Amino acid sequence: MSHVEPQAGEGGPQGTGRVKPALLLGALGVVYGDIGTSPLYAFKEAVRAASAGGTSAEPAAVVGAVSLILWALIIIVSVKYAVLILRADNRGEGGIVAMLALLGARHARPGTWQALLLVVGLVGAALLYGDGAITPAISVLSAVEGLKVDAPALGHYVVPITLVILIGLFLVQSKGVAFIGRIFGPVMLVWFAVLTLLGIGGIVHHPEILAAANPWRAVDFLTHAGWHVSFAMLGAAFLAVTGGEAMYADLGHFGAKPIRVAWFGLVLPALVVNYFGQGAVLLAEPDAIENPFYRLSPDWAHYPLIGLATLATVIASQAIISGVFSLTQQSIQLGFLPTMRIIQTAQDERGQIYVPVVNWLLAAGTLTAVVIFGSSDALAGAYGIAVSLLMAITTLLAALIALKWGYNPIAVVALNGFFLMIDLVFLGANSVKLLEGGWFPLVLAGLVALMMLTWKKGTALVEEARVALRLPEDVFLERLRANPPVRLPGTAAFLSSATHGIPLHLSRFVERSHALTEQILIVTALYEESPTVPQSERAEISRIAPDFYRLTLRYGFMEDASIPEGLACAVRSGLLPEHFIDDLTIFIGHETIIPKSDHRGMSDWREKLFAFMQRNGERTGAFFCVPTRQVIEVGTEIEI
Incomplete structure (x- = not known):
């Protein structure tokens, strides 16, 4: 594990100096797309909860809801x-x-506190998949529902229109989002400007809503409304902060400074002003509770606003989809998920990737959510519980990191304990929505967590089996001396998951063919626990015997491990002579997993699940960017 000193979060692309406008615009589109579209549904749901489902809003409930969201x-x-x-x-x-x-x-x-921490962390990662299925559904639905404000008869078309938009969104993922990405920031800049103008209009007409700036208005309402109404209101108000976790998830793309400047300089003021404006509308028109956001705008602007809102929610959906792709890539490279086909959609920009399997599974989850729930009101019950649990896990892990970095334990426990208490209050409030739909993202997250934990345990069992079968280097060399194989021209590179011992497919190849190339490389690609590895530290080499070397290539978990690129890097660094890669054949072990029924490792059904994932994962050669014409696979059966 590489030691990382505590920093001020400025290690990203823009750590010091002036903030580039391009980074600010990018942060608006990618980081704040989700939370930026929350005004479409969050305040409406909070007031409805505070009004116990009534058709008109009480002034105390309106002020309390605005204050709570603020x-x-x-x-x-x-x-x-x-x-x-x-x-x-x-x-x-x-x-x-x-x-x-x-x-x-x-x-x-296994059995250590770090193992428990790993389980908790993987559950947190899996929750992002549940969030990724719900966010596009509720965002686009809430935008399209604006059609019902002026034309209630169009209500029957909301779900079909939403499905068409979402299907189109998932279809274009394979084309890459470079073009869409260029308009993300400017569109969201317009969106936040419109939010601000609409909110100012409402506040000017009914400035008494400004009383909501006093936090005691929220406390007073919650303490007198009864626990059922209070919990419902807390759970609904939490929808206003969903998407805030994207700040941390997208830190590497933009850096802390642009993210903070965009938040405090534009996003937070725009959101607050708009929520106050919606509150002002409800103070004047309590029956506008059905959709206070669209009631903020003049009649002539409804349809243009619906178009802009739909575009903004598509951007928010794209941001969460891209985030899930990125999380999948990191999880694969750190050994939490099986290898999958990952397509780079932009050669000159890191992070522009497409993962076909994840895209269509996410599409299935999102479209199912739209069909099952049918409205943003119903989906509000499903939304929030996954994010609130994720935020609680993030607070806990952040506390442990602060302690590891040597911060004062009393300060860490006091500060993070305060935030954890707030997270748990919101989690408790959202948990009452479990039967209303909160089960949906939790089921999705549970399935992903199960696959992650099964894959992690299964790969550990496979490695144990490999260790038992793998020959030590000295034993292998002694066998070569005792029974020399036929030497073939060229170089053979044998990919290995270990940094010691002889790969199974190398010993099996020699055993069955009685032949070996003149030059031999054992190549191991390792993913480090840091985002990137400098080119100067990419390759390490050790000599096992004359013309027999072990090459270790190191990559960060945000990088793609390319064996050809790593070999070229070793040649450029002088670690390998160039003729080693002129006539190169790469041998890869193709392992078939045979589940055993002795229950020593995992239960039968989990072993079968692991074997299924292993069979259907991306081919090792393709994952490591090895040209097909250079690959020879050697089969091995391994029992777990």
Whole structure:
């Protein structure tokens, strides 16, 4: 584990100096797409909950809801995430996977506290998949529902229109988002400007809503409304901060400074002003509770606003989809998921990837959510519980990182304990929505967590089996001397998952063919617990025997491991002579997993699940960018 000193979260692309406008625009589109579209549904759901489902809003409920949302944005997003959590970076990268790498939980031994921490962290990562299925559904639905404000008869078309938009969104993922990405920022800039103007219009007409700036208005309403109404209101108000976790997840793309400047300089003021404006509308028109956001705008602007809102929610959906792709890539490279086909959609920009399997599984989950729930009101019950649990896990992991970095334990426990208490309150409030739909993202997250934990355990069992079968280097060399094989011209590179011993497919190849090339390389590609590895540290080589070498290539968990690129790097560094890669054949072990029924490793059904994932994973050669014409696979059966 590489030691990473505590930083101020400035290790990303823009750590010091002036903030580039391009980074600010990019952060608006990618980081704040989700939370930026929350005004479409969050305030409406909070007031409906506070009004116990009534058709008109009570003034106390309106002011209480605005006050609660305001202070949730300040405490959870502004203080916890923007000021504190962004400091817990792994050389500029953020997210749950980066946290697990910082804590060294990846190689935890079973039965240790780090092993428990790994389980908790993987559950947190899996929750992002549940969030990724719900966010596009509720965002696009809430935008399209604006059609019902002027034309209630169009209500029957909301779900079909939403499905068409979402299907189109998932279809274009394979084309890459380079073009769409260029318009993300400017569109969201217009969106936040419109949010601000609409909110100002409402506040000017009914400035008494400004009383909601007093936090005691929220406290007073919650303490007198009864626990059932209070919990429902807390759970609904939490929708206003969902998407705040993207600040940390996207830290590596933009850096902490642009993210903070965009939040405090534009996003937070626009959101607050709009929520106050919606509150002002409801104070004047209590029956506007059905859709206070669209009631903020003049009649002539409804349809243009629906178009802009739909575009903004598509951008928010694209951001969460791209985030899930990135999380999948990191999880694969750190050994939490099987290898999958990952397509780079932009050669000159890191992070522009497409993962076909994940795209269509996510599409299935999102479209199912739209069909099952049918409206943003119904989906509000499913939304929030996964994010609130993820935020609680993030707070816990951040506390452990702070302790590891040597911060004062009393200060860490006091500060993170305060935020964890708030997270748990919101989690408890959202848990009452479990039967209303909260089960949906939890089921999705549970399935992903099960696959992650099964894959992690299964790969450990396979490695144990390999160790038992793998020949030590001295034994293998002695066998070669005792029974010399036929020497063939050229170089053979044998890919290996270990940094010692002889790969199974190398010993099996010699055993069955009685032949070996003149030059031999054992190549191991390792993913480090840091985002990137400098080119100067990419390759290490050790000599096993004359013309017999072990080459170790190191990559960060945000990089693609390319064996041809690593070999070329070794040649450029002078570690390998160039003729080693002129006539190169790469041998890869093709392992067939045979589940055993002795229950020593995992239960039968989990072993079968692992074997299924292993069979259907991406081919090793393709994953490591090896040209097909250079690959020879050697089969081995391994029992677990």
